[in-house]
Amino acid sequence: MVRLTINGxxxxxxxDPSTPLLWAIREQVGLTGTKYGCGMAxxxxxxxxxxxxxxxxxxxxxxxxxxxQITTIEGLAAGxxxxxxxxxxxxxxxxxxxxxxxxxxMAVAALxxxxxxxxxxxxxxxxxxxxxxxxxxxxxxAIHAAARA
Amino acid sequence: xxxxxxxxxxxxxxxxxxxxxxxIALGLHIPFGGRVVRAQDGAxxxxxxxxxxxxxxVVIRIARSEMGQGSLTGLAQLVAEELECDWAKVTxxxxxxxxxxxxxxxxxxxxxxxxxxxxxxxxxxxxxxxxARTMLIQAAANAWGVPASECSAxxxxxxxxxxxxxTTFGKVAEAAAKLTxxxxxxxxxxxDWKLIGKSVKRLDTMxxxxxxxxxxxxxxxxxxxxxxxxxxxxxxxxxxxxxxAKVRGMPGVRHVVQVGxxxxxxxxxxxxxxxxxxxxxxxxxxxxxxxxxxxATIADMLQAGLGADQAFVANENGDVKAAIAGAAKTVxxxxxxxxxxxxxxxxxxxxxxxxxxxxxxWVPTQNGEAAFAAALEASxxxxxQCEVYxxxxxxxxxxxxxxxxxxxxxxxxxxQIPGTPVKLLWSREEDMTHGRYHPVTQxxxxxxxxxxxxxxxxxxxxxxxxxxxxxRPEALQQGRDPLVFQGLNPSGEMAIGYSVPNxxxxxxxxxxxxxxxxxxxVNINQNAVYLECFIDELAHAAGQDALEFRxxxxxxxxxxxxxxxxxxxxxxWGTPAPQGVYRGLAQMMxxxxxxAACAEISVTDGNKVKVHRIxxxxxxxxxxxxxxxxxxxxxxxxYGLSALFLEECTVKDGRIVQENFHTFDSMRIAQxxxxxxxxxxxxxxxxxxxxxxxxxxxxxxxxxxxxxxGRRIRSVPLKxxxxxxx
Numbered sequence: 001m002v003r004l005t006i007n008g009x010x011x012x013x014x015x016d017p018s019t020p021l022l023w024a025i026r027e028q029v030g031l032t033g034t035k036y037g038c039g040m041a042x043x044x045x046x047x048x049x050x051x052x053x054x055x056x057x058x059x060x061x062x063x064x065x066x067x068x069q070i071t072t073i074e075g076l077a078a079g080x081x082x083x084x085x086x087x088x089x090x091x092x093x094x095x096x097x098x099x100x101x102x103x104x105x106m107a108v109a110a111l112x113x114x115x116x117x118x119x120x121x122x123x124x125x126x127x128x129x130x131x132x133x134x135x136x137x138x139x140x141x142a143i144h145a146a147a148r149a
Numbered sequence: 150x151x152x153x154x155x156x157x158x159x160x161x162x163x164x165x166x167x168x169x170x171x172x173i174a175l176g177l178h179i180p181f182g183g184r185v186v187r188a189q190d191g192a193x194x195x196x197x198x199x200x201x202x203x204x205x206x207v208v209i210r211i212a213r214s215e216m217g218q219g220s221l222t223g224l225a226q227l228v229a230e231e232l233e234c235d236w237a238k239v240t241x242x243x244x245x246x247x248x249x250x251x252x253x254x255x256x257x258x259x260x261x262x263x264x265x266x267x268x269x270x271x272x273x274x275x276x277x278x279x280x281a282r283t284m285l286i287q288a289a290a291n292a293w294g295v296p297a298s299e300c301s302a303x304x305x306x307x308x309x310x311x312x313x314x315x316t317t318f319g320k321v322a323e324a325a326a327k328l329t330x331x332x333x334x335x336x337x338x339x340x341d342w343k344l345i346g347k348s349v350k351r352l353d354t355m356x357x358x359x360x361x362x363x364x365x366x367x368x369x370x371x372x373x374x375x376x377x378x379x380x381x382x383x384x385x386x387x388x389x390x391x392x393x394a395k396v397r398g399m400p401g402v403r404h405v406v407q408v409g410x411x412x413x414x415x416x417x418x419x420x421x422x423x424x425x426x427x428x429x430x431x432x433x434x435x436x437x438x439x440x441x442x443x444x445a446t447i448a449d450m451l452q453a454g455l456g457a458d459q460a461f462v463a464n465e466n467g468d469v470k471a472a473i474a475g476a477a478k479t480v481x482x483x484x485x486x487x488x489x490x491x492x493x494x495x496x497x498x499x500x501x502x503x504x505x506x507x508x509x510x511w512v513p514t515q516n517g518e519a520a521f522a523a524a525l526e527a528s529x530x531x532x533x534q535c536e537v538y539x540x541x542x543x544x545x546x547x548x549x550x551x552x553x554x555x556x557x558x559x560x561x562x563x564x565q566i567p568g569t570p571v572k573l574l575w576s577r578e579e580d581m582t583h584g585r586y587h588p589v590t591q592x593x594x595x596x597x598x599x600x601x602x603x604x605x606x607x608x609x610x611x612x613x614x615x616x617x618x619x620x621r622p623e624a625l626q627q628g629r630d631p632l633v634f635q636g637l638n639p640s641g642e643m644a645i646g647y648s649v650p651n652x653x654x655x656x657x658x659x660x661x662x663x664x665x666x667x668x669x670x671v672n673i674n675q676n677a678v679y680l681e682c683f684i685d686e687l688a689h690a691a692g693q694d695a696l697e698f699r700x701x702x703x704x705x706x707x708x709x710x711x712x713x714x715x716x717x718x719x720x721x722w723g724t725p726a727p728q729g730v731y732r733g734l735a736q737m738m739x740x741x742x743x744x745a746a747c748a749e750i751s752v753t754d755g756n757k758v759k760v761h762r763i764x765x766x767x768x769x770x771x772x773x774x775x776x777x778x779x780x781x782x783x784x785x786x787x788y789g790l791s792a793l794f795l796e797e798c799t800v801k802d803g804r805i806v807q808e809n810f811h812t813f814d815s816m817r818i819a820q821x822x823x824x825x826x827x828x829x830x831x832x833x834x835x836x837x838x839x840x841x842x843x844x845x846x847x848x849x850x851x852x853x854x855x856x857x858x859g860r861r862i863r864s865v866p867l868k869x870x871x872x873x874x875x
Contacts, residue, residue, distance in 0.1 A: 015421075016400060020421070027421060033361065036574075037496075039576065039809075040810070043815075045494055074360045082359075089358050090355065094354075095217075097493070097542060097543050098356075099493075099494040102357075128818075130810060132494050132544050132791075134784030135784060136818040138783075139818060140821070
């Protein structure tokens with residue numbers, strides 16, 4: 001049994017402690033906005049916030065999440081109002097298939113917390129998520145728009 | 150609805166769908182006059198395409214699949230344009246393939262590939278909208294006792310001109326649904342379009358921002374179990390044995406089952422438990438004769454095809470052999486293009502529920518009807534006892550269109566656990582090693598010049614895989630695969646843009662055991678590299694500017710030339726580029742659109758390539774949603790450049806070597822060039838959007854690389870030449 005705090009709620013999950021956090025979130029907690037893409041922390045589709053930092057959850061054992069504040073895409077919008085990254089994504093019509101976008105948005109939200117007005121170089125160094133649809137041009141525009149918001 | 154029980158076999162179903170695949174014979178009318186067909190929520194159908202709820206919500210039915218390409222929104226625009234509804238009240242839903250079969254394919258073709266989503270259904274979906282508008286107006290006119298000709302519709306409001314009375318679509322929908330539909334509705338002149346051509350926002354964005362979009366991989370059904378699968382790593386091999394007892398006691402494991410001849414699945418409470426047990430399961434494979442095949446043996450076979458006597462001819466004029474024999478100068482080169490995996494971000498998956506008299510499948514598919522056919526075959530049940538529910542795709546790129554191996558597997562697993570829904574999800578490793586790969590080919594090109602450096606002959610010999618031979622052998626033309634020549638044909642929607650007095654383009658078919666598939670752009674990817682890089686080689690050999698050289702060959706191809714001129718002009722071709730920046734050009738016609746690109750790159754240390762900017766132009770005839778077209782252009786460049794620089798699937802011991810993104814990489818935002826789109830619809834034809842532009846990025850960059858370094862790269866990917874994308 002591992003006790004997790006996800007999106008402000010405490011929840012006990014009954015899994016082997018070596019289970020990746022991703023699968024505990026998806027299959028025990030039932031929040032499927034966080035995606036499986038590669039299982040090797042290569043693509044970033046599984047990005048969540050752990051104590052405010054962007055973390056790829058597919059290789060992190062669930063036990064490492066105990067006692068930490070975990071935020072998933074479902075918990076990003078506070079009080080029914082879109083987070084400024086989500087709003088910028090909406091304004092710029094960023095997603096195509098959308099499968100990678102939850103991870104992308106979580107990675108960008110963490111970046112903006114660290115660097116409220118990131119340069120293109122900051123974006124290049126930090127946002128390394130894979131998007132096979134190729135939304136990068138709109139992602140970059142929307143990051144700058146969110147920074148201005 | 151139709152009450153007759155349909156008993157159709159998979160075979161008759163597939164043949165039937167192929168026979169009307171051109172989009173004819175659609176049931177745009179309600180089958181029974183006077184009887185209202187209702188959507189699930191009880192709202193009346195005006196016709197197959199349009200349901201209107203009492204609150205004025207307009208539900209537009211979309212038969213094609215949304216996988217990111219945006220045609221869900223574009224198709225809704227087409228219907229709404231003619232319907233004259235309030236765009237803010239539009240929502241969409243997918244009809245099911247089972248319902249379509251029962252209604253004589255009321256929604257036409259479900260197939261979402263070949264960049265056909267809009268271009269091959271624009272007419273009948275617009276007619277669907279126009280027919281519904283006519284009926285709604287008639288219903289209002291009937292209620293008012295006035296001639297319909299005195300009434301008009303706009304923004305979901307119907308107005309009687311002389312009296313100024315108004316009503317809404319929602320108020321007359323019930324009455325409209327009872328009317329006999331007109332059969333001769335006229336469509337608007339394109340110059341009167343208000344919504345088509347407008348960059349409205351996509352209809353499917355919000356859920357993708359909040360984690361609430363349910364993809365196939367996310368599906369949950371009551372009592373559902375989860376399956377992980379391994380298929381024989383060597384294509385064509387089978388399962389010899391497996392030791393289920395070794396893993397049956399592991400946490401959550403419920404079943405260990407064989408799937409067909411070649412697969413083994415573990416079914417557990419959760420997918421992670423299933424995968425963990427599957428990884429621990431001892432499986433012995435009978436790898437069969439293909440286990441000796443490697444990339445080297447395949448390359449040898451293709452190389453032999455380059456010089457083979459017998460080949461299928463696609464495009465021939467003059468006498469190329471004589472032209473080459475009598476040439477003042479010849480230029481010769483051999484190019485190669487590898488296997489590629491689609492690698493959509495969402496791995497293959499399907500969920501199936503089987504009972505003795507019913508089979509239901511939930512699946513992200515590019516072709517609901519093909520998924521339906523796979524469900525019929527795997528379940529052994531007739532069409533009226535099967536149904537497929539489509540889900541938005543987490544990427545398709547061609548992997549989820551012609552092939553439904555994952556549907557077959559899911560049904561075969563579910564059949565062994567009747568009454569329990571089972572979600573099958575592939576691991577990324579399974580996805581990488583069990584693809585339907587971009588075909589492998591090589592190409593030998595010979596150009597012949599006269600004494601005045603005029604190109605008098607061109608022979609292009611392609612050697613390699615045919616997709617149709619593997620996938621739809623019945624579509625071969627006396628053994629010849631016409632798709633091999635995409636972008637190289639003498640005419641049609643895939644026509645070459647050059648006229649050469651003596652021309653021969655032919656194909657020595659050399660198939661492998663590695664299954665080929667339709668990969669975004671299909672055969673234009675390699676054909677554009679072969680042709681457009683070699684044209685650059687010829688220009689260089691003739692001592693002529695790459696644009697000027699092309700112009701001389703393109704005088705009879707004005708639309709091809711127009712997009713090329715557009716990118717050249719925007720880039721300032723012929724004027725100096727910024728210090729250290731080099732340009733390259735490419736053009737092609739594909740999927741009935743004319744496309745071109747000009748790439749601007751710089752190269753440091755001889756091998757680090759920065760792609761600064763790519764200007765991409767397209768003439769798709771009509772541009773339904775320019776903002777989405779821009780996104781398809783820049784997105785296609787990401788897919789194409791990832792392949793050019795980073796991607797290759799190699800074969801060792803009969804199996805694919807690359808298993809995840811560390812060995813089959815994909816470009817990141819840091820490597821993304823600035824993409825400038827030029828959308829120049831010239832009207833009068835309908836071209837595709839999702840695929841055509843992909844093919845011009847790679848040759849434009851390769852030509853720029855030659856201009857930067859003097860080094861001509863003739864095989865893909867560039868990582869094999871020590872060249873990095875930075």
